[in-house]
Amino acid sequence: MTQPSRLLAKSYDHKKYPDHPPAYALLIQHERDVSEACKSLAEVMGAVAFFNAGLDPEWLPNFKLSLCANGWSQDLGKGNSHFQSMVTENPDTKQLLRHETISGLLLFQYPPLKTWFNLPEEIKIIALWGAMGHHRKFDQHTSANSLLPVMKVYVSHNDFNTILTEMAEDLNLEPPPQFQQDLIISGDTKNKNDIFAIEVLDDICYDFDNYKKHFQDEKKRRLLALVKGFGICADVAASAIAKGNEEANQYCLQEFIRESLSVHLNPKELTKLIHIWAWKTTELPPKKWNINQLPPGFKFLDFQNQVAASTSYLTLAVAGCGSGKSIAAYLWAKKWCEELEESTHFRLIFCLPTTGTTTEHFKDYALESGIPEEQISLTHSRSFVDLEMLATTSDQEELEPDTKPEDVAINVLKAQQDKIESLALWSTKLTVTTVDTVLGLMANARRSIYSLPALMQSAIVFDEIHALDERMFGHLMVFLKNFPQLPVLLMTASLPENRLQAIQNVRPDINLISGDSKLEELRRYELEYIQIKDNTWNDETVWNAIQDCLENRGENNGKVLWICNRVDWANKAYKQVLEKIKLGCFPDIPVNVYHSRFRYEDRSYRHRQVIDNFNKKHQPMLLITTQVAEMSLDISADLLISDLASIPSLIQRLGRLNRRAKYQSNPPKKAIICSINNLDKNSNPYPKNELQDAIQWLQNLINLSCTLSQKDLSDQFSFMENHQEFDYKKAEQNAIFFSGLWQTRPGMTRDPGYTISVILQQDYDSWKKANSNKQKPTQEWLRKYEVAIPFKNQVLKWDKRAGVPIAPDEDVIYDYDQITKLGTGAKWL
Template sequence: MKRLLAKSYDHTKYPNPPDYALLVQHSRDVAAACKALVQMTGIIALQNAGLSIEKFAEFERTLVANGWIQDLGKANSHFQEMVTTQNGMKQLIRHETLSGILAHLNEQFCDWLEPLEELKLIAIWGAIGHHRKFNEDTSPEQVPPLSVHLTHPDFQLILKEMASDLSLESPPIFHKDMEIAHNKRQSCDLPARESISNLKDEFEEAEADFQDEESKCFVALVKAFGIAADVCASAIAKQKKSSQLYSLSRYVSEELAMGLTPNDLENLIQERKQRSGITNLLDFQQNVGNSTSYLILAEAGCGSGKSLAAYLWAQRWCEQLTQAGRTNVRMFFCLPTTGTTTEHFKDYALESGIPASLAHSRASVDLQTMAQTVVQEDAESDDAAKAAQQALNAERDKIEALSLWSTPLVVTTADTVLGLMANARRAVYSIPAIMQSVIVFDEIHAFDEYLFGHLLVFLKNFPNLPVLLMTASLPEERRNAIKAVREDLQRIPGPPDREMLPRYLIEYPIDEKNAWEQVDYCVSHLSETNQGKVLWVCNRVDWANRLYHLARKQFPHIPVYVYHSRLRYKDRSKRHRRVIDDFKQVGQPAILIATQVAEMSLDLSADLLISDIAPIPALIQRMGRLNRRATLDDPGQPKPALICPVAEKDAKPYEFSELQLAERWINELQALQEPLHQKHLSDYFERVTDPLEFNLAKAEERACFFSGLWRTRPGMTRSEGYTISVILKQDMDKCGEKDKEFGQPKRDWLREHEVSIPVREAAFKWERVAGIRIAPDDQVTYDEYDNAEADPNNYQGTGARWL
């Protein structure tokens, strides 16, 4: 008799199914991972959510039951054929839906599971949603009937071990398999359509018992930890092949035992102070670092030292939690993720000075190879090409998320954490690491409506998880919304004397001819108060590239750089360092043409800023790079900020209404007829924005992680972006064996060579490696260095572009 499978495997490599592919072994592994996760992180998660630790035993038993139930439905003829032949066949119903039907509607199962009482329903909801594909729209496919292998020895063994693990009576003995057809008009033991309908009806009726916030949170945690356990079990089992070579309990405990020490953060603080030339901390930084509040809003102008304050804050929490017995405290430093900022977190990592020993995964197994079922299991589309793409993206999310389990300090995008609210794969897979962390959300003014709504729901439901919010300025509407969900919010303002230093002379509108004249004046009239440093920020990459070439021609003897997301990460790293170094040179002019990446990643001070008009928060960030080094002891002179208008047809990537509001803000600032300081910028931002009440109810509805209960489908984390990350074919061809593991490029190699390009439909047809598309040489080219010089030592090219 053939063994029941949970995963596909290479039949040419293995004459018999390896352990990791067997349904019995995978079920054991998932249950073991559930137990290990709850032991390592369960109490912390309950405390973060404000739930009583007395619920720990209930949480553990529910989660383990969830783990065992998840894949019972794989013991059916459709799934077994699909995973064996990998022929793309459609199943009558997905395996997790069948698991729910068996556990909730089958009379013998119901009697057997009755001792679980109310925990049973939560465990079933977790199991039925562990692939995020069950809600009101779930229905069977129009395909032939399937047979559930209830009499198979493997199935009986799973039930026997499940009974022992959960202290249940002996499981039911089945004497014949179960036939399931599409509907009751067909001859069968159980009609799929009516059964799914009954299941949803009973689930909806049960919702009334789960309307309080604590119940919703408990259900959400069970679902998320169950999904994480499944992913973890797949990773370690596929790597080690034989069950005798691994222990899920040991793997989980080793990965999640890693964390930061107060000394790690002290070294980071000292390195940051040394790089910035800081000898004494500001009162603002000490206030953030000394705060005991679980939620802080640090509102301070650009250049006020918020990042250093964040490390001081993290150090205090690390000390406190370490003294309480924790050895696995970690830090997430999250930057905005919107259509225009997807790359910013990489640039922050370049600027932060965080050592690789803290920011890189210490995973004890290679995560590039995951045990797979088939494309349909992780796909969300019926279209074959899209399904394949989605399955590969899912694999990459698993790899990246599991690497975070062993990374002490994570610099990432905000949706790596807040995606949890929308059941986003990577965030759900990362939940054990997230629960162990102290979390910084930087530049929260740049969060779009979706992401800010998810932030509010996250803060509301995890009141005891230490969170630091940072921004240069925040509209009153959003500040009030945070206060509404968290009365314990502590607002710490920046240093008032610094924020009222006159820094800016804003000019609007400015045409390009006038702008070039002022660039020429700035770089040719150096003085003690003018070092000839020019920053020109464009809203689009192609605009920046055009200006860059013009600047190179006009100023051949001055360092001129272009900086944007179309560069490989390794090239951006080199250019980032050169730009920072040149902007520090005394008596040496320098020109930087950049895009939005300048808003959050470049710690430099310009003598002249030129910028396309942009949304107000973006302009405040850009102006934060102008006259950044002014101090109370050496205030210097206010410096010009030239703002260029943008036509309505050229408004993208922004909405034209955002630019119109920015124009109104600029006009009100100009009406002051005086040099501007940072407080002017933030105060007038509040004046021109409408302080309407943020729609929290809508945000909670969108946060399907909590609101879904029995429904588990992915929601939206943020508005769509305009770029995708690719690996160039020319780079892939040069990837040597030393850069590979198990035939795939190593994570670090991929990170170094990733580059962003605008989204086009053609890209969806390209080959992929580790879920990343490979851009063919005849469709995407890469300008390595300025072709005018063709100097291989002068990497000053404009990066990737479509041909």
Template sequence: MEQGEGDFLTALAAAGGHHLKLGGKKGKCTDELGEIRQSGDDKLFLYIIGKVDGKTQFNKHFHQLLKYGAKTLKLPKKIKFSKEFKQQISNKYSLFWSLKDLKNKQNEIRDFLSFDWQPDSILLSVIKSLLIAGDAIGSAIPNVNEYIKGKKKKSLKNWITENIQNTLDESKLQQVIDVRLAGHQLRPFQIQLAQSPVRVTLARAGCGTGKTLGAYNWAKSFAIGRKLIFCYPTTGTSTEGFLDYVHNQLNSVLLHSRADVDLEMATTGEEGEAGEGHNEGAIKLESFKAWGKESIVCTVDTVLGWLQCNRRPLYCFPAIAQAAFVFDEVHCYDDRLFGALLRFLEVVKAPILLMSASFLPWQKEAIEKAVGEPIEIISGSKEIEAQARYRFYYEEEPDWSRVEKELSAGGKVLWVCNQVNTAIDVYRDAKARGLNAVLYHSRYRYEDRVRHHRDVVDGFKQDEPILAIATQVAEMSLDLSATLLVSQIADPAGLIQRLGRLNRRYCGRALDALFYPDEKVGYPYSEKQLNDGLKLIESFKGENGQRDLAQWLEDSDTRSQPDTQSVLLDGAWRTYPTSLRKEGFNITVLLEQDLATIKLLPAKEIPRYTVPIPAKNYHSWDKYKFYLIAPTEIWSYSPELGAKTN
């Protein structure tokens, strides 16, 4: 048959992969060109011709489809067929391929696409993304009038156009800034961000220096006429960023896997971190919220996951394609996440602001190489970062007497452990001593974790003394200012994050940080990471500030090897989702003891009951609605302490 102008193989690869099942399975490359499902017959019949009034002619439905395709693609009105095609169908009422024929044809196509085809990877990635997004909204919202109840009827095409064209103007961003400033003035650092002369800017500043407000001021120069997508490393930080800045200020949306749960609980003052979950239909409908919003607050996965063919960013692609981006806490990215950021910087030519407490020399070099044009590094206030905030002490055992003394003086103590079990032991010890202690870690049901999160945050706002015992979840998700920090030794970047919660709202003098060792080498920190953390602590005597810590980290010989592989950009014809981040120690499960309750709930409520647990010996467990079920004989649960092994 005739072909119109264009790249047929690009169209073929995009169409073949639009269900995200081409070339891979369960996140792994298989090079399988589709799956052949047998249903009792070993032949595939193609019913394209038949007899009408005794005459052999094309099946009318097939013929109508060809005419529609020719008209839509602006092909010649007269449909011509090759001699080979005519010979194949002569004297037959159908074509058929045997199972062997199908497999041979699959192999031929795969081999040709793999070895003889050199596509334009960026063009192909854009076409794939638009096709997947278009197919998704067409199937998820067949009647747009039902989706936008109470509004004037409009076609899906008009709805898409209006939503995509909904972008920011300066007055809306100024409103966000004015509300946050509450009558104060912008700091010079925040003003400089808006004056950056380049497309990609790096904001290097410590905790509590006003980076986020500076980012919205930057957006006044770089996001006008665009959507603004603000990317945080975790769902907890994205929820807090949404509530603190744009909720009820801009036409905005919080977009991550448990945003609905977070916002519902935020109405009662309860917000927290999230994990995964939701079915396909829910992901689509949530993703379409981004199309019409001016501001989108999300986890970094919602944007960078595009490079690994993750569903949510592909469904959000029309919004991503016309946005300005802020990536916060870049220093927390693992090798896969940072590698994805580098590829994003390489191919996406949009205004981008990267924010971090520090940028290591090799990171700055890699970023500049990926961007391919000059970048600007703007540092936070030297006066704020030079303030003497910390005094370090290292002992072989934690000093309970120092903790009790601080609490007796009305202080706020944050104690950070490296493992959940260690945190539970410290909490039990604190309760036995009669102290006002709260426990916060990741191994709770999600709704319980949100409550523990709020207990910590609210406790630090009260006048009463409080001891909060937490794990690494404290490093980013807790916006609080402790008067004493107790911590096990961890990797240097983690220790600096923990110190960001001590004297966060500077009290005018240095406060104590007490450190003690972690004997459990390898989980989660390697021996080298623990040794490097100890070197950091022992390097400083007397009083120290954020600038000192960032400079130590930047002067260290720490270097990683970012993983820049991308299924979308490197996979050519392959289109399948894979992990954006390095595999962690945990998996997200439901508890067997909760199943009876869960089965009575709508799907969107199930994330309330999810629990992250160590990924051990789970391969034989049953599943319910995308989640593994942790057996009762192995895992028990307490709303106070969380999940633990029996």
């Protein structure tokens, strides 16, 4: 390839721009934009990020210089023949080396530029490690494709020289060297004048590995991680903003960054949210609410006030299910908002473990808060599906004149679609999200890194932390350790002793607050553990209890919650109920089954249906479900039927029984826990030893010979705990945002699961028929129609579209009626 007239950073539409490339496509303009974004982020975010990470403010000048040098260095390597071919004449061009690797090669190994790029050693190393990892594709496994033709790096090009000249002026370097010929990089050693790609790459990795010893101090690792993270943010901001404008004078990155990151909550907005929630607990219609004050006689619980008053940067609230932890969190956030209003742009991020709990919380708090729609966000992988569902199924009354929840949901959806997706949280003051959004930062997850500026301006609530798997809990520990002055509230109904000890070890400043004693000691449960001879859905004791709850309700609402450990068990129980209905049992009683084996669109609808039906007073209902009930369903049952499960799972399941009980106004409700035959064969999804522990825990509770409280559940749990020490070193290794150093690759946010998301063949065929001119579905369509099924090796043989397996009709069937909305979902044939 002959030397091009202009060096490009990106491809562009030649029909739209026939005469010359638009500014956003030029390498020289992109370099300017990224460096400008780095400067702005350093100015706007540097001090607050340093404070959160406990770094010495005297390091700020080095941070700003490293970040700016990172920005200039990132894409210098794009000025090569392979990359330029890829963005111009041949999009399928393979590259001998990725462009960011070439950038590092030029500035760290190529003698003329290595000598010129003479920043202080540590600043230079941090800048280059950030630059070479800004696409999260550089580590010890990075390799050169030696079978490809030689690559020219256009170091003699005018654009390249201009970039180096501006870079020198900005970083206070000497004028750059002038090149008369281009640099040749080859995959072999045939020409001695060429740079041998494999050899130079090995040298770089060797030298970088030796330099790791200079980052044994955890504070230096924090500094490096911040430079790397903000460098990635600068690149995506520069690309996203510039692409919408033909010329550079049509946009201002500094203005965009300052305006986006100036969005903040104020105490009045949080006060309004709290007042609206309080009025919703009354029997008064919304038109009679005065949201400028609390309802007459309304008082917060002592433990809620204690949470709000906590001055520690880390607070842990341990309180039973349904005890008011969520509103305690907003009271806590309001206090921190008042505390930080003058010194920073305060935001709140509320994290939950699952998409279901996240959507429900968003609906119950943020959606009806009165905060402008464009400044609140529901953030998880399928959030747009749930927002669409909220927009079409909400049947609540108006909160304020002319403001319906479904209208707010529509406006939030539109606002999120209008925002630049990757930067959505930059201009959002209240975010309700899955925990992955924050803790994904520890695994170099793309969206989490993009959200780093917003995270650094936020107080963060992590709810249901007992539900975090080992890897994610480890990420939480590393996050807390490395951001010791970021306000964080942890909440849970119960916590194993070894996890509590792990938190206390990394953060001795923790303030532990227990739930309201009257509620924690309230007698809520009548517990029975029964031995099942065959299976639960054929047991006479179970059916008698169900019939009695549904038909002899008394003070009950007749809500029956039946939780099975496996989807196939839940479906069998559901079909058994339908058979009994045919025989005349349970007339006019709504019956449903809810689990994860539905298309997400169908699951989202069923979720709303289940919640709405359970909330109808004096209307009996029988719901059969799986572990999704443990957190995703904020419901209160009058009878609980449950398979034997792990102790934390049983505590959560019991939290759905008699959930609205307040002091002595509600009598205890019955819970029947059913044994599992042949634990060696049927223990999944729990380890056998956890079920054996649960049997002993249940027996200890029954031996108390009384109705039970949530305090009883947690006390007996603490007596049985496994005191194996949490492995923080392993957690540090997994948290590659800090431990990766010169290597930057995406890691795992959660432990591997047992299921895989697929698209049904029938759905893909329908899409293809309606979109014959398109090669693959959009991500939005995939998220809407994906179905989770148990993984089998057979999946590896299926065709894929956009990376998602297509499940053939002869392998997976789907039972769901789009008209009646009934069915049992997907299953293997």
